[in-house]
Amino acid sequence: MRISPKRPNLRQANFSTLTQSDFISLSKQQGFSGVAEFEEGYCRWIRYIDYQPPQATEDIGLLHWEDDILIEEGVDQSYRDEWQKIDDGDGDYTALILTYNRETYPTANWKASLVIAGNYFIYTENRAIALPLAASLTDCLKSSTDLQKHIDYLSCEISFGLCCSGRWLSCTSGDKQT
16 A cells, blocks of 8 residues: 555545545555465566556566565566565464455456454455546546546545554554444
8 A cells, every 4th residue: 555645634534525636636545455476586466456447567576675674676667665564463364355246246356355464454445336447546537527436436445554452443544443
């Protein structure tokens, strides 16, 4: 997940109160859930839930360690990610996936996922509609003035947080206890 530090604080907002500028700001976030395939230092990310529209290029990174930081450098795209372990789960981890009914949604993949490692979790929930082909989610929003389409396009959840003493605290959408 990538959230710009310049994103406005919209924790108390709802879709009906957002401005066009707010919608555009939210559309610049990135995040996905899926699986990773590793081979000889390369990692291929297979995205089953993606906040951004599908891209023509694969997401492949070259991995190497620099001290305790795992470095990922893009192969087909120009990027550098630095991954720092925050909790190894000490063997306590769970991954759950909710898939769509293949008869009803033959081309859809995951509906939701929950991964827990130690005290940390990440939850993703796919949007109810497929995004149109576009270079970015921002382009999807700019191609329509329909408020409901904007809401549908942005209705993909990716939440990261902590689970402490039975309380789930989101680190990405405000500290709400659920």
